[in-house]
Amino acid sequence: MADLASLDISFTLNGAPQTHSVAPFALLIDFLRDDLALKGTKRSCDVQVCGACTVLVDGLPVSSCTSLAADIDGKSVVTIEGLAEHGKLSPVQQAFVDHAAMQCGFCTPGMVLATTALLERHPHPTEQEIRHYLRGNICRCTGYIKILEAVKSLV
Amino acid sequence: MRLAPFQLHRPTELHAALALRAQFGDDSAYYAGGTELLLALKARVLRYEHLIDLKRIVGFDRLARDGNDLVIGPLVTHLRLATDPLIRESLPAYARLSDNVGNIRVRASGTLAGNLCFSEPHADPPALLCLLGASVTVHGPNGERSVPMAEFILGPFTTARADDEILTAIRIPLPTAGEQFCYRSFGHLEYPAVGVAAAYQSQAGAPRYRVWIGCIGDNPIHAEPVEAALAGVPPQALSDVLPQAAEAMAAELPATDDIYGSADYKRHLAAVFIGRAVLESAGMPGGR
Numbered sequence: 001m002a003d004l005a006s007l008d009i010s011f012t013l014n015g016a017p018q019t020h021s022v023a024p025f026a027l028l029i030d031f032l033r034d035d036l037a038l039k040g041t042k043r044s045c046d047v048q049v050c051g052a053c054t055v056l057v058d059g060l061p062v063s064s065c066t067s068l069a070a071d072i073d074g075k076s077v078v079t080i081e082g083l084a085e086h087g088k089l090s091p092v093q094q095a096f097v098d099h100a101a102m103q104c105g106f107c108t109p110g111m112v113l114a115t116t117a118l119l120e121r122h123p124h125p126t127e128q129e130i131r132h133y134l135r136g137n138i139c140r141c142t143g144y145i146k147i148l149e150a151v152k153s154l155v
Numbered sequence: 156m157r158l159a160p161f162q163l164h165r166p167t168e169l170h171a172a173l174a175l176r177a178q179f180g181d182d183s184a185y186y187a188g189g190t191e192l193l194l195a196l197k198a199r200v201l202r203y204e205h206l207i208d209l210k211r212i213v214g215f216d217r218l219a220r221d222g223n224d225l226v227i228g229p230l231v232t233h234l235r236l237a238t239d240p241l242i243r244e245s246l247p248a249y250a251r252l253s254d255n256v257g258n259i260r261v262r263a264s265g266t267l268a269g270n271l272c273f274s275e276p277h278a279d280p281p282a283l284l285c286l287l288g289a290s291v292t293v294h295g296p297n298g299e300r301s302v303p304m305a306e307f308i309l310g311p312f313t314t315a316r317a318d319d320e321i322l323t324a325i326r327i328p329l330p331t332a333g334e335q336f337c338y339r340s341f342g343h344l345e346y347p348a349v350g351v352a353a354a355y356q357s358q359a360g361a362p363r364y365r366v367w368i369g370c371i372g373d374n375p376i377h378a379e380p381v382e383a384a385l386a387g388v389p390p391q392a393l394s395d396v397l398p399q400a401a402e403a404m405a406a407e408l409p410a411t412d413d414i415y416g417s418a419d420y421k422r423h424l425a426a427v428f429i430g431r432a433v434l435e436s437a438g439m440p441g442g443r
């Protein structure tokens with residue numbers, strides 16, 4: 001049996017193929033923030049409730065605070081750092097800027113990624129569908145109205 | 156919070172997973188979406204030296220029709236149950252239940268099998284699965300057995316599954332034509348304070364109602380007194396009988412004070428939601 005102290009994982013990160021060695025018990029958030037220095041992924045509640053730590057794995061939102069790094073083996077991972085292309089913000093990012101859909105910004109990476117996943121699957125959600133999908137992303141600053149306006153502007 | 160060290164095993168077939176469990180015994184646990192397990196490990200409520208990941212086991216992601224049953228494999232997530240055309244068409248009430256579990260991240264990673272095995276007393280699925288007459292299949296060292304859903308949940312965090320058994324399928328008999336289902340839940344926290352599953356069937360002019368109540372008490376409660384009171388009552392006449400039947404049932408529920416609310420509050424919710432779920436299942440207004 002291979003060395004059980006660490007596992008080799010291969011995945012694509014923001015479009016680029018990668019191979020790394022991780023501890024089997026390493027959390028995805030720590031791997032991203034500490035090993036890969038991708039600090040855009042935020043830790044807040046640490047219990048799958050707030051969505052600050054959201055990343056996309058094979059296109060679906062995942063709480064990186066409560067996922068194993070080992071589980072991204074063979075998958076495609078997108079973090080907030082992967083959305084802009086050649087210095088140009090993604091349409092979702094730009095809509096958040098245009099609508100001032102943030103104050104402190106701590107929830108914003110998770111909000112933007114969850115919105116990206118929503119629109120990928122449902123390009124024309126109703127307001128109710130938007131609210132339902134983003135229910136697990138908590139913002140303590142904006143009161144959500146600006147965020148809703150930003151998302152609705154993309155529909 | 157970080158996790159205490161463990162080894163991760165990733166078998167690709169059922170017997171290899173069972174063999175790992177036999178080898179490591181109580182130092183090991185099965186691991187699926189991890190939405191409950193990793194939280195418990197982070198909080199140091201549980202501690203294992205070995206996790207046996209079920210996610211690579213071939214065929215465990217099955218979601219299919221098998222004769223008159225729907226068969227749900229152990230890797231099927233709430234999100235798949237909420238969006239799969241087969242479930243949306245044959246069991247729309249179950250698809251809706253799944254769509255309201257937790258949040259999108261929990262639905263995308265969390266499995267129905269993991270939800271049932273964890274047996275959190277405020278989980279949504281058990282009441283509706285009991286109503287639907289579902290059963291679960293578990294595989295252990297001595298082979299497989301089937302347990303009716305109504306006998307699977309034994310209490311908070313306790314099920315009829317032995318620790319070394321793997322839940323390999325949830326089977327739901329497809330409803331007969333003319334039977335309509337509804338599940339309604341309500342609460343202010345991550346999990347609901349109360350959940351009510353109801354069914355309505357009009358058989359040759361003899362309406363029949365079935366009701367199960369979840370989240371209150373240690374396991375889903377079969378509301379037989381409500382069913383008896385409503386038997387034969389046409390949907391249009393429900394308003395004459397249903398409120399009293401729901402109140403009487405709610406008054407008897409083993410509700411307790413906890414973070415979800417006081418016992419009185421939960422009994423009140425139960426009466427309201429028994430009423431709404433029954434009305435909605437029968438296609439009557441007032442079900443909202």
Ligand SMILES: Cc1cc2nc3c(=O)[nH]c(=O)nc-3n(C[C@H](O)[C@H](O)[C@H](O)COP(=O)(O)OP(=O)(O)OC[C@H]3O[C@@H](n4cnc5c(N)ncnc54)[C@H](O)[C@@H]3O)c2cc1C
Pocket residue numbers: 047048049184185186187188189190191192193194209229255256257258261264265266267268269270271272273277278279280320321322323345346347
């Ligand atoms: C923030 C949050 C909100 C939630 N909200 C709701 C809600 O509104 N309603 C609701 O019903 N639930 C809710 N849940 C619970 C959620 O449904 C479960 O966490 C999830 O379904 C568990 O599945 P899993 O695959 O992640 O299980 P895991 O965490 O991987 O495992 C859970 C337990 O089951 C065991 N296990 C898993 N699969 C098997 C198997 N096939 N055979 C044997 N043992 C197995 C594991 O050993 C472990 O003990 C919520 C959870 C969170 C974190």
Ligand code: FES
Pocket residue numbers: 042043044045046047048049050051052053054063064065066
């Ligand atoms: S930090 Fe992961 S969901 Fe809140």
Ligand code: FES
Pocket residue numbers: 101102103104105106107108138139140141142
């Ligand atoms: S902008 Fe501060 S938490 Fe959302």
